Amino acid sequence: MDTTMEPNAGTGRLSRPPGVVFGKIAATALFYIVAILIAVAMFLPFFWSLITSFKPSDEIFSVPLRWLPSHFTLEHYIKAFTTVSFGLYFKNSVILAVAGVIANLFFGSLAGYAFAKLRFRGNMPIFRTLLAAMMIPGIVTMIPSFYVLRHLPLLGGNDLFGSGGMGLLNSFWGIILPGASGTFAVFFMRQFFLTLPSDMMEVARIEGCSEFRIFWNIYLPLTKPALATLSIFTFQAGWNSFLWPMIVLNDPAKATIQMGLQAFSYNNQTDYGPMMAGALIAILPILLLFLLLQKYFVQGIAFSGIKG
Amino acid sequence: MLASIGKLNRHQEKMAYVFITPTLLLFAIFTVIPVVMALYLSFTNYDVLSRMDWVALDNYQRLFKDGLYWTTFKNVIFYSIIFVPLNILLSLGMAMLMNFKRFGIRLFRTMNYLPTLTSAVAAATVWIWLLHPEFGLVNNMLGWFGITGPAWLAQTETAMPSIIMVTLWQSIGSNMVIYIAGLQGVPDYLYESAKLDGASAFARFRYITWPQLRPTTFLISTMAIIGALQLFDQAFVLTQGGPGNVTKTPVYLIYQQGFKQLQMGYASAQAFVLAIAILIFSLINMRINKAEEPVV
Numbered sequence: 001m002d003t004t005m006e007p008n009a010g011t012g013r014l015s016r017p018p019g020v021v022f023g024k025i026a027a028t029a030l031f032y033i034v035a036i037l038i039a040v041a042m043f044l045p046f047f048w049s050l051i052t053s054f055k056p057s058d059e060i061f062s063v064p065l066r067w068l069p070s071h072f073t074l075e076h077y078i079k080a081f082t083t084v085s086f087g088l089y090f091k092n093s094v095i096l097a098v099a100g101v102i103a104n105l106f107f108g109s110l111a112g113y114a115f116a117k118l119r120f121r122g123n124m125p126i127f128r129t130l131l132a133a134m135m136i137p138g139i140v141t142m143i144p145s146f147y148v149l150r151h152l153p154l155l156g157g158n159d160l161f162g163s164g165g166m167g168l169l170n171s172f173w174g175i176i177l178p179g180a181s182g183t184f185a186v187f188f189m190r191q192f193f194l195t196l197p198s199d200m201m202e203v204a205r206i207e208g209c210s211e212f213r214i215f216w217n218i219y220l221p222l223t224k225p226a227l228a229t230l231s232i233f234t235f236q237a238g239w240n241s242f243l244w245p246m247i248v249l250n251d252p253a254k255a256t257i258q259m260g261l262q263a264f265s266y267n268n269q270t271d272y273g274p275m276m277a278g279a280l281i282a283i284l285p286i287l288l289l290f291l292l293l294q295k296y297f298v299q300g301i302a303f304s305g306i307k308g
Numbered sequence: 309m310l311a312s313i314g315k316l317n318r319h320q321e322k323m324a325y326v327f328i329t330p331t332l333l334l335f336a337i338f339t340v341i342p343v344v345m346a347l348y349l350s351f352t353n354y355d356v357l358s359r360m361d362w363v364a365l366d367n368y369q370r371l372f373k374d375g376l377y378w379t380t381f382k383n384v385i386f387y388s389i390i391f392v393p394l395n396i397l398l399s400l401g402m403a404m405l406m407n408f409k410r411f412g413i414r415l416f417r418t419m420n421y422l423p424t425l426t427s428a429v430a431a432a433t434v435w436i437w438l439l440h441p442e443f444g445l446v447n448n449m450l451g452w453f454g455i456t457g458p459a460w461l462a463q464t465e466t467a468m469p470s471i472i473m474v475t476l477w478q479s480i481g482s483n484m485v486i487y488i489a490g491l492q493g494v495p496d497y498l499y500e501s502a503k504l505d506g507a508s509a510f511a512r513f514r515y516i517t518w519p520q521l522r523p524t525t526f527l528i529s530t531m532a533i534i535g536a537l538q539l540f541d542q543a544f545v546l547t548q549g550g551p552g553n554v555t556k557t558p559v560y561l562i563y564q565q566g567f568k569q570l571q572m573g574y575a576s577a578q579a580f581v582l583a584i585a586i587l588i589f590s591l592i593n594m595r596i597n598k599a600e601e602p603v604v
Contacts, residue, residue, distance in 0.1 A: 031408060031410060034405060038402065038405070038416075038420060039416050042419055042423055042477065042481070045431075045434050045435065048437075049434045049437065060443070061443050063443070065445065065448045107330045107331055110327045111332075113327065114324040114327035114328045118321070120325060121321065126332070133339050133340075133343075136343060137537075137583050139579045139583060140342070140579055141338070141339060141342035143346070143349060143566050143576050143579060144342035144343070144346050144349060144576070145338055147345060147349065148337060148338065148341055148342060152337075177334065177337075178334070181330055181335070183335075205316070212323070239427065243540055243541065247567055258427055261430060261433055262433075262545055264433065275437065276434065279430040279434050282427060282430040286425045286426070287422075287425060290425055
């Protein structure tokens with residue numbers, strides 16, 4: 001795309017003097033040295049925790065440090081799953097993240113479609129209000145959201161006036177519902193629907209197709225790439241979230257993987273082997289998703305840059 | 309004919325409202341009501357258990373005398389002043405490097421992006437081990453150069469710099485990708501004509517790249533400021549706010565005050581003051597970005 005960043009690309013001389021050729025080689029060498037140094041620095045923490053997680057316990061604390069274990073062992077992984085209910089936390093996190101993805105894909109595209117394709121009074125003012133609310137820092141709504149969850153009427157033992165019970169506290173719904181139709185999802189889907197032509201809609205209407213079927217059968221299938229990108233980002237956000245689940249979920253049996261992981265670092269006699277194994281397990285699903293769907297990731301981040 | 313078009317439009321409008329109802333309902337319950345309540349709660353003594361009473365400005369009076377609260381503010385401002393500019397500098401530098409079309413560039417970009425995929429908790433967990441005073445990788449590598457590394461997370465001078473380092477490691481990758489997208493949007497002819505005029509590489513950066521990336525920089529710096537002032541996860545996992553409260557942040561304190569000690573009214577006042585601070589810093593950032601008038 002952009003060759004002007006290459007040194008000397010614009011000069012276009014056929015026979016270059018030797019100094020220029022040497023300069024080009026030096027520039028290339030310098031580029032690779034710097035790029036490799038940065039990449040190694042960024043990757044080293046992963047490598048080191050991976051190596052640690054496979055080392056026998058006595059080799060973790062060795063001076064001078066050993067780069068490779070004498071033999072690979074899975075004991076820390078087994079320990080991570082047996083001393084802490086890591087399997088349960090993993091399952092809880094999967095449920096929460098997947099529910100968040102499904103809800104956001106459905107409600108986000110439904111509302112995004114309405115804002116992009118349907119004419120109704122208040123379309124722009126309502127949409128602008130949603131966007132403006134994105135700028136409100138999360139800390140403002142944290143305590144009142146807790147209050148609202150606790151006092152939702154007729155849920156979790158509450159009466160009609162929202163008192164008496166615990167509402168949706170300590171329930172997965174308390175995590176899923178507040179984020180079920182994120183403004184980012186609505187905005188993202190709206191921008192995508194805007195790029196689709198409206199004439200298919202007109203034809204379908206003449207044929208007597210219902211509005212919901214126009215959305216569901218005609219337009220939604222065309223947004224698969226956008227849905228893929230959105231699901232990755234929603235999954236990542238749900239999987240990685242920490243503070244809100246920690247506030248809402250008190251029951252240890254409902255803890256998420258991030259909460260479970262944090263338990264490893266709390267006791268002073270930290271067991272670094274299982275701790276690294278746990279951290280890697282907590283990273284793995286996102287990593288796999290990334291490697292499989294890399295192009296959707298990049299599109300999504302580029303999009304979030306363009307919106308500014 | 310006209311009547312039926314009107315009917316069709318009305319039907320369409322009705323369906324549109326049906327489509328946005330779930331979103332608006334959730335928005336009303338979990339954004340509008342909490343925002344309105346946020347201010348109200350800060351004037352009460354709400355503590356979950358007993359009756360909620362109006363206490364007027366008591367919470368705010370207490371807050372202004374609360375030394376710990378202002379310490380957390382000082383901590384997070386110190387953090388932000390170092391983190392935000394470094395974040396922009398490093399991610400832009402990395403983006404310019406990664407914007408070269410060279411063999412293997414995709415692999416380099418992927419490696420630099422990987423840390424942003426990790427959760428704050430998992431990343432912090434990994435770094436607890438890397439920063440271990442005796443057996444950690446960082447101090448061992450410093451040892452190769454004859455440097456005795458500090459107890460990074462346990463010493464007052466190095467605890468906050470450690471958090472800055474970890475959060476930078478984790479956040480520059482995604483900003484790099486945003487900057488690369490920004491760099492690719494800068495029209496080529498600007499560089500070409502600048503080269504014809506004999507502009508140096510630095511001048512090309514100063515008068516073309518930097519001004520052209522202004523909207524991108526504005527986006528990244530705004531997000532970084534809002535995130536930095538609400539620092540919590542890393543401070544919670546890496547240092548638990550210690551040693552001696554040097555890494556305790558306002559969000560950490562609000563979490564403790566509100567959800568551990570159940571003084572939710574007072575915690576709401578703390579949250580409200582923090583939100584005002586975030587607003588002020590965002591506005592300052594906006595002014596700084598506006599002041600940088602575009603050259604091209």
